[in-house]
Amino acid sequence: MRLPVVVTAFAAVVLSVPLQAQDMTAPQYPETRRDDVVETLFGEQIADPYRWLENDVRNDAEVADWVERQNALTGTYLAKLPxxxxxxxxxxxxxxxxxxxTPVKRGNRYFYTRNSxxxxxxxxxxxxxxxxxxRxxxxxxxxxxxxxxxxxxWRASPNGSKVLYSVQDGGSDWRIIRVLDVATGQQLNEEVRWAKFTDLAWVGEEGFLYSRFPEPEQGQDFQALNYDQAVYFHRLGTPQSEDQLVYSTPANRDYNHSATVTSDGRWAIITTSVGTDARYEVRAIDLAARDTQGWAARELVTGFDNAWNLVDGVGGRLWFSTNKGAPRYRVVSVDLDNPASDWAEIVPEKEQPIDGASIVGDRLVLSYLKDATALARTFDLSGKELAPVELTGLGSVSGFTGKPGDPETFYSFSSFNxxxxxxxLNVATGESSVFAQPELKFDPESIVVEQRFYASRDGTRVPVFIVRRKDVTGPAPTLLYGYGGFDVSLTPSFAPSRLAWIEAGGVFALANIRGGGEYGKAWHDGGRLNNKQNVFDDFIAAAEFLKAENVASQVAVQGGSNGGLLVGAVVNQRPDLFAAGNAQVGVMDMLRFDRWTAGRYWVDDYGYPDREADFKVLRTYSPYHNIRSGTEYPAVIVTTADTDDRVVPGHSFKYTAALQAADLGDKPHLIRIETRAGHGSGKPTDKAIEEASDILAFLGKWAGLTAPQ
Incomplete structure (x- = not known):
């Protein structure tokens, strides 16, 4: 039964007590019910006393009450932070x-987002x-x-007359898809629901392809496992109930399917995956032959052995980037109109991994990562290298959208400062000109961005970015950020909250630890499954390096999602090393993560909790199960949100309850639970500012940061 539970938004309580009179040690935590839940797993008894906190806060009045009491305590504490x-x-x-x-051109129209x-x-x-x-x-x-x-x-239609877009509510991964008429600005009578993890792909001007799951049972939309994803075609002017099934695998319910369409509209490419690994099957549907062949899908790649990412197509020829025979990726091509055609290498693997690829005009534009910073190179369609795209400094690049025949493309460049x-970018001349540049309220030249390298526990060389004010030359309170998983590369990017930390005299450091994709497949493989401990060792070694090199006086650690797991694990393993930690929307129960929403996908990186060999590894680092009572812990603030249906908030609830129940010293261990927010995307600016202010004030207090005078 669905209970009428209402949870109020997080808000810090404003107090009038003088700051010098405040006691910032651990407060009296709210009482949390502890149950006698014990399971025997592979011969080991595993206690799970807070399993009831896994229940959905919308449907369980007791969980909702726990959230209210925790938020009240945390709000009171945060309001006292200087x-x-x-x-x-x-x-x-x-x-x-x-x-x-970055603008996208369709017809004579240019589309882009702008935030004032x-x-x-x-x-x-x-x-x-x-x-x-x-307009x-x-x-x-x-x-x-x-x-x-x-x-x-959002996707503009091929001639620019309509915009297909998806709506995200309250941070959830579920999407509602709608269509807008560009000339009139009026929303068309189109609405598609239960889309998730979907691309949006126009089929001419008549309709679009999208991916969806079956509608979940009532009350299960934020917790039920996601199975039976399928690709559908929605024809404009018809109800969703008439959408045509394009591709599904009912015999393999765990397969995921997404659809893209080549720029010339000739081919729909169906990419199938089985988890988070870059291992795909690829099929092509000839959209020009739909009248006779329907949605018949032609197999291009089978076997889930390698990554295959569509670059684009011209007529019968398709280009892909792939790591088949090339751990750092290469570009290959095939002609589907020629039955005798086989895959041909166009751009061979280079020293740096390919991070993105597109065709604009008559050129391939490839972005690469060199020690986690961006390079951009151009090639003709036969693979001959042309002039590089000149970028400015250590940073990240994105964009380069376009299609064959376009005379121009747009790209974005950013860095920590x-x-x-x-x-x-003028494709013919290779010259770049500024399209939009923000006016800033700080001097970028006052901020130093450097990259250094350190040795991890096993001697592996790991890069770390260090960002600080020019005049901060001695040891300073340092915020160390990491992720370390799922082939995700962390590259230089701008964040107002990080800059505020730096302006206050702190140092920001980002470690490119194993498990990410910064150096290709080997770097990812070096930090997952049985190698997951390497991720924690790399992060711990980064903190030790920053202290040894007199960069850091105290180290506060932060990470989100898989990075939240990272923070929980390293705090358990080296509580003496850190002053404070912020575990954001983290995966904290490694023995049950595969039981909710998208959790089943993560077995590619973590392993299967119900397989003994994997269980034994997961048990060694699961944050919830390895809290060391009787040990002095750093201050910890856990952050999550009630609408997070990627990493359900029960992970953070259980971990926080376990922290508060343990004997970990006098420093606070709190949780901040946002409402009407999810895993991170779609969060409104005002909530982002409030959350960042709370987190940094907490970390700064315990790392020794003080406000500028």
């Missing part, structure tokens, strides 16, 4: 700059020609009073 108001004011100021996405600075969500604009005045098309800020309903993905600047 730097909270300073961080809130300064982060708000640093957020207040124009932010643009403090808007909760970024509206979508269109220009009728590059030099025309922008507002979609303003998601009007969709919800709390700003928590976001414009997610520079928000994204949007450039227009």
């Amino acid at each position: 730097m909270r108001d300073w961080f809130k004011q300064r982060i708000g100021q640093l957020y207040d700059f124009e932010r643009f996405s 600075g403090l808007q909760n969500q970024s509206p979508l604009y269109v220009r009728e020609g590059l030099e025309a005045e922008p 507002l098309l979609i303003d998601p800020n009007t969709w919800a009073n709390d700003g928590a309903t976001a414009l997610d993905a 520079r928000p994204a600047t949007i450039y227009r």
